[in-house]
Amino acid sequence: MNRILVFFFFLIFFSCQANKYAATNKVYKRQVKQLAKEIMRQPLNGNKKTWVGTTNFGLRKPDFVIIHHTAQDSCEQTLKTFTMPRTQVSAHYVICKDGTVHHMLNDYLRAWHAGTGSWGNNRDINSCSIGIGLDNDGFEPFAEEQINSLLVLLDTLKTRYNIPQNNFIGHGDIAPTRKNDPNFSFPWEDLASLGFGIWYRDTSAIQLPEDFDAIRALRIIGYSVQDTPATIMQFKRHFMQVEGDSILAEGDKKVIYDLMKQSM
Numbered sequence: 001m002n003r004i005l006v007f008f009f010f011l012i013f014f015s016c017q018a019n020k021y022a023a024t025n026k027v028y029k030r031q032v033k034q035l036a037k038e039i040m041r042q043p044l045n046g047n048k049k050t051w052v053g054t055t056n057f058g059l060r061k062p063d064f065v066i067i068h069h070t071a072q073d074s075c076e077q078t079l080k081t082f083t084m085p086r087t088q089v090s091a092h093y094v095i096c097k098d099g100t101v102h103h104m105l106n107d108y109l110r111a112w113h114a115g116t117g118s119w120g121n122n123r124d125i126n127s128c129s130i131g132i133g134l135d136n137d138g139f140e141p142f143a144e145e146q147i148n149s150l151l152v153l154l155d156t157l158k159t160r161y162n163i164p165q166n167n168f169i170g171h172g173d174i175a176p177t178r179k180n181d182p183n184f185s186f187p188w189e190d191l192a193s194l195g196f197g198i199w200y201r202d203t204s205a206i207q208l209p210e211d212f213d214a215i216r217a218l219r220i221i222g223y224s225v226q227d228t229p230a231t232i233m234q235f236k237r238h239f240m241q242v243e244g245d246s247i248l249a250e251g252d253k254k255v256i257y258d259l260m261k262q263s264m
């Protein structure tokens with residue numbers, strides 16, 4: 001008798017585990033259906049008499065990948081955060097420390113991961129990007145298994161959507177006054193060597209032009225320069241891999257010069 005009870009206990013326990021997100025998965029489906037209805041609506045505004053549906057169209061595709069650290073305690077906590085309506089935040093993918101990849105939103109849909117920010121003249125980053133959250137408390141180094149899974153995912157996304165190398169960037173890059181993720185230990189150089197994001201080349205032979213304007217160059221790379229100290233600190237976080245001050249040394253300027261050349 002006891003054995004049967006234990007059996008049922010485990011059966012219920014494991015089925016609860018498997019269906020942990022059954023309720024929010026249902027909400028996801030309902031919302032996708034609602035959006036599909038919206039797409040079916042034609043004409044969206046205006047006169048039905050003048051509506052002529054074209055026969056030639058497709059889906060809009062993402063053109064940027066924004067990498068985040070989650071600044072949370074665990075992958076499980078992030079999954080919870082991204083499935084609670086009141087948080088109003090999400091990402092397309094969450095990658096746990098052990099390399100598990102959770103896909104949370106169809107790539108064609110708009111996740112709420114970027115917030116206010118810009119890169120070049122792009123201001124609505126959520127509309128043109130894929131957001132990837134890496135489980136990380138914001139300070140620790142990134143796990144090897146996690147980075148390996150990230151690289152596989154980036155390769156898939158780059159090929160599938162033809163995303164340019166320069167368009168793999170961090171949350172801190174698009175919002176330097178508000179964000180600092182992924183933290184300074186993120187292996188941007190390794191990513192760039194595989195074609196995801198840019199990195200500087202040997203700068204020892206660079207002679208800076210007399211009229212070189214590093215702030216203008218940061219703008220050409222893509223950074224907003226409305227708050228230059230914040231932007232310089234973010235540049236240092238990403239490319240010099242330090243949590244530094246907002247002063248640019250000669251070596252920093254040479255790096256900016258080379259990155260600018262790669263961004264023109």
Ligand SMILES: [Zn+2]
Binds near residue numbers: 067068069113171179
């Ligand atoms: Zn972020």
